[in-house]
Amino acid sequence: ASVRAYELRTKSKAELAKDLEDLKTELASLRVKQHSSSSGNQQQQQQQSVPRITTVRKAIARVNTVISQVQRDQLRLFYKGAKYTPLDLRVKKTRAIRRRLTNFEKAQKTVKATKKERHFPQRKYAIKA
Amino acid sequence: MAPKTTAAAPAIKKAAAAKKAALKGTAAKVTRKVRTNTTFRIPKTLRLARTPKYPRRSVPRTPTLDAHAIIKFPLNTESAMKKIEEDNTLVFITDVRANKRQIKDAVQRLYDVSAVKVNTLIRPDGAKKAYVKLDADVEALEVANRIGFI
Numbered sequence: 246a247s248v249r250a251y252e253l254r255t256k257s258k259a260e261l262a263k264d265l266e267d268l269k270t271e272l273a274s275l276r277v278k279q280h281s282s283s284s285g286n287q288q289q290q291q292q293q294s295v296p297r298i299t300t301v302r303k304a305i306a307r308v309n310t311v312i313s314q315v316q317r318d319q320l321r322l323f324y325k326g327a328k329y330t331p332l333d334l335r336v337k338k339t340r341a342i343r344r345r346l347t348n349f350e351k352a353q354k355t356v357k358a359t360k361k362e363r364h365f366p367q368r369k370y371a372i373k374a
Numbered sequence: 375m376a377p378k379t380t381a382a383a384p385a386i387k388k389a390a391a392a393k394k395a396a397l398k399g400t401a402a403k404v405t406r407k408v409r410t411n412t413t414f415r416i417p418k419t420l421r422l423a424r425t426p427k428y429p430r431r432s433v434p435r436t437p438t439l440d441a442h443a444i445i446k447f448p449l450n451t452e453s454a455m456k457k458i459e460e461d462n463t464l465v466f467i468t469d470v471r472a473n474k475r476q477i478k479d480a481v482q483r484l485y486d487v488s489a490v491k492v493n494t495l496i497r498p499d500g501a502k503k504a505y506v507k508l509d510a511d512v513e514a515l516e517v518a519n520r521i522g523f524i
Contacts, residue, residue, distance in 0.1 A: 273445070317432065
């Protein structure tokens with residue numbers, strides 16, 4: 246039973262939580278199997294190969310990812326248009342980029358400068374051949 | 375105006391003084407506090423509780439050390455088997471960060487058994503081993519069969 250992310254996205258929060266619990270209990274039982282030394286082993290510390298363990302671990306990762314992604318998308322919708330948003334939903338980029346002047350702030354001009362540009366723009370001339 | 379002032383002079387004066395005091399307010403007369411102690415203690419001020427305009431983290435973090443993470447797997451070595459049969463205890467390898475109370479709760483949660491006491495030690499390889507003594511009304515052997523290692 247392969248766990249697919251696009252199938253998980255259709256599920257509800259409660260269903261995903263239940264899936265997570267089931268997968269974790271399965272992982273626990275697999276770990277028991279992995280570390281159980283049957284009484285005929287040469288080396289007592291030998292680990293048995295349980296290939297299904299990797300698929301279950303990755304499935305747990307997938308469920309956690311989907312839960313987190315859906316949660317964050319919903320929160321972004323919730324905070325859309327709000328004045329203050331939580332810091333982890335804000336743009337990350339780099340610290341320096343976040344402190345730069347915005348495009349609007351860069352384009353600001355004094356009244357005097359705008360008047361000057363308006364009344365005395367740079368003219369373009371052409372010479373008739 | 376002239377004949378009236380002489381008779382009503384004190385009344386006008388009082389009214390003028392009242393007007394001046396009213397305009398100046400009570401802060402005009404500054405009285406010094408009498409301090410009877412040489413030590414100045416910081417006065418108690420109003421301390422408001424926080425009412426943040428937005429949560430700094432969008433969601434509070436879920437604890438990573440849950441019951442499944444605490445108990446890794448049970449041991450079924452010879453000495454562990456001896457403990458199961460004789461002492462009614464199960465032996466688990468747990469996470470190093472877990473304490474006895476957490477281990478007790480985790481066992482309760484995962485296997486639905488109540489533990490009487492938990493003894494822990496840290497193995498030389500860095501893992502934590504927990505000896506979980508079960509309640510007298512449950513059999514460790516039966517629980518071990520249920521978990522699947524024997």
